[in-house]
Amino acid sequence: MITLYAFKALPAFAVGLARDLRIRWALEEAGLPYQMHLVTPEEVNSPGYRALQPFGQIPAIEEDGFRLFESGSIILHIGERSDALIPRDPAAKARAITWIFAAVNTIEPAIRPLLMLDLFHTGEEWAKAQRSNAEATIKKRLNELAVALGDRAYLEGSFTAGDLVMTTVLRMLRHTDLVEAEPRLQAHLKRCEARPAFQRALVGHMAVYEPA
Amino acid sequence: MITLYAFKALPAFAVGLARDLRIRWALEEAGLPYQMHLVTPEEVNSPGYRALQPFGQIPAIEEDGFRLFESGSIILHIGERSDALIPRDPAAKARAITWIFAAVNTIEPAIRPLLMLDLFHTGEEWAKAQRSNAEATIKKRLNELAVALGDRAYLEGSFTAGDLVMTTVLRMLRHTDLVEAEPRLQAHLKRCEARPAFQRALVGHMAVYEPA
Numbered sequence: 372m373i374t375l376y377a378f379k380a381l382p383a384f385a386v387g388l389a390r391d392l393r394i395r396w397a398l399e400e401a402g403l404p405y406q407m408h409l410v411t412p413e414e415v416n417s418p419g420y421r422a423l424q425p426f427g428q429i430p431a432i433e434e435d436g437f438r439l440f441e442s443g444s445i446i447l448h449i450g451e452r453s454d455a456l457i458p459r460d461p462a463a464k465a466r467a468i469t470w471i472f473a474a475v476n477t478i479e480p481a482i483r484p485l486l487m488l489d490l491f492h493t494g495e496e497w498a499k500a501q502r503s504n505a506e507a508t509i510k511k512r513l514n515e516l517a518v519a520l521g522d523r524a525y526l527e528g529s530f531t532a533g534d535l536v537m538t539t540v541l542r543m544l545r546h547t548d549l550v551e552a553e554p555r556l557q558a559h560l561k562r563c564e565a566r567p568a569f570q571r572a573l574v575g576h577m578a579v580y581e582p583a
Numbered sequence: 584m585i586t587l588y589a590f591k592a593l594p595a596f597a598v599g600l601a602r603d604l605r606i607r608w609a610l611e612e613a614g615l616p617y618q619m620h621l622v623t624p625e626e627v628n629s630p631g632y633r634a635l636q637p638f639g640q641i642p643a644i645e646e647d648g649f650r651l652f653e654s655g656s657i658i659l660h661i662g663e664r665s666d667a668l669i670p671r672d673p674a675a676k677a678r679a680i681t682w683i684f685a686a687v688n689t690i691e692p693a694i695r696p697l698l699m700l701d702l703f704h705t706g707e708e709w710a711k712a713q714r715s716n717a718e719a720t721i722k723k724r725l726n727e728l729a730v731a732l733g734d735r736a737y738l739e740g741s742f743t744a745g746d747l748v749m750t751t752v753l754r755m756l757r758h759t760d761l762v763e764a765e766p767r768l769q770a771h772l773k774r775c776e777a778r779p780a781f782q783r784a785l786v787g788h789m790a791v792y793e794p795a
Contacts, residue, residue, distance in 0.1 A: 421727075421730070425685075425727050425728065425730065425731035426685070426689055426724065426727045426728075427727070428689065437674055437677075439677055439678070439681055440681060440685075441681045441684035441685050441688065441689065442684075442688075443680075443684035443688060444677060444680045444681040444683075444684045447677075447680055448677045448680075451673070461663070462649055465649075465651055465656060465659070465660045466651070468655075468656045468659055468660075469651055469652060469653045469656040471656075472653035472654075472655040472656045472687070473637075473638070473652075473653050475684070475687065475688045476653065476654075476655060476687045476688065476691070477638055477640065477653070479688070479692075480691075480692065480695060483692060483695070484696070484699070487696070495709075496709075497707075497708075497709030512638065515633075515637050515638050515639070516637065516638075518633070518637065519637035
């Protein structure tokens with residue numbers, strides 16, 4: 372069985388965003404069973420964990436001695452076993468992978484500066500001036516993404532791992548109204564979050580970080 | 584034949600860094616012939632180019648009607664045709680892909696804030712204070728990467744597309760001495776840049792942006 376590594380504790384801002392959620396979601400879409408290993412702050416810096424995850428991040432997975440880190444890579448690896456995530460047709464597969472990279476290397480880099488300002492520099496004078504630039508960059512990218520999506524239900528028509536990773540990246544903006552400002556994108560986000568596999572993944576994630 | 588889209592003109596800071604370079608390099612490693620299409624500022628915003636690249640970025644590729652964007656995705660696509668880039672063994676393949684994601688989604692996000700400060704905010708008071716934080720983040724990540732590399736010649740022993748993308752990301756720090764501060768990483772960078780395929784790619788790239 373796959374073991375998924377996630378943090379034992381998260382700061383409040385990361386609950387519902389930490390990247391174990393996207394792996395849980397992918398595993399739920401693929402119908403693959405998994406067990407959790409919750410990493411304590413002490414374990415993060417242990418040689419053992421660093422051998423699995425050199426940067427002390429989550430997620431990582433382990434299965435029969437095979438070990439992998441980086442959420443994008445783990446999702447591609449899971450996707451090889453499920454065409455619910457990555458289509459088998461080579462051209463369709465390449466397009467799905469393109470949206471994973473667009474999520475983590477085009478959309479997320481636009482979002483990160485705003486996130487850093489809002490999380491760590493609220494109220495600082497210089498941050499206020501930078502914030503409008505950061506917002507403008509995000510608005511531009513989200514509009515481009517909405518145009519690319521067009522009237523399709525999913526980025527390539529049918530759901531792929533590209534929609535999955537894009538959704539988890541767009542969720543980083545949940546403290547703003549920037550996604551709502553692009554109705555087609557907002558509808559896409561809600562459509563993806565309504566998937567039963569996402570709902571199951573979210574319940575599992577929340578059970579760890581916000582115990583009843 | 585593959586057509587590779589790159590910008591017709593680049594600002595000085597991007598010459599030798601723009602992401603067509605990593606695709607040229609991958610194509611040279613794979614021994615695949617290609618032709619260039621240089622995109623003008625007017626063409627970038629045309630509906631035709633946006634249909635190929637929704638965000639108006641480079642690179643993109645086109646081959647017999649098949650179109651793809653995002654450099655990470657293009658490299659995986661090229662890698663499917665060459666085990667000089669992506670090993671055939673599934674576990675080794677997954678590890679190579681992991682380093683591509685580590686480059687673009689762990690190392691590059693650590694580098695970007697410093698790059699933004701040094702390119703667009705030099706001399707501003709707030710930027711000076713932020714710069715030492717940004718440097719500290721990079722140092723931590725580069726040290727972790729150096730430890731992961733260890734005494735191996737390449738990240739997984741033999742050269743893969745993971746080393747290729749990592750090299751192009753580490754080159755973003757060429758205006759600093761941060762990579763030099765990690766001798767094993769610096770040696771890896773020099774080893775990768777010394778590859779004949781990188782040298783051919785660089786000559787092709789520079790011929791466009793710094794004509795003799």
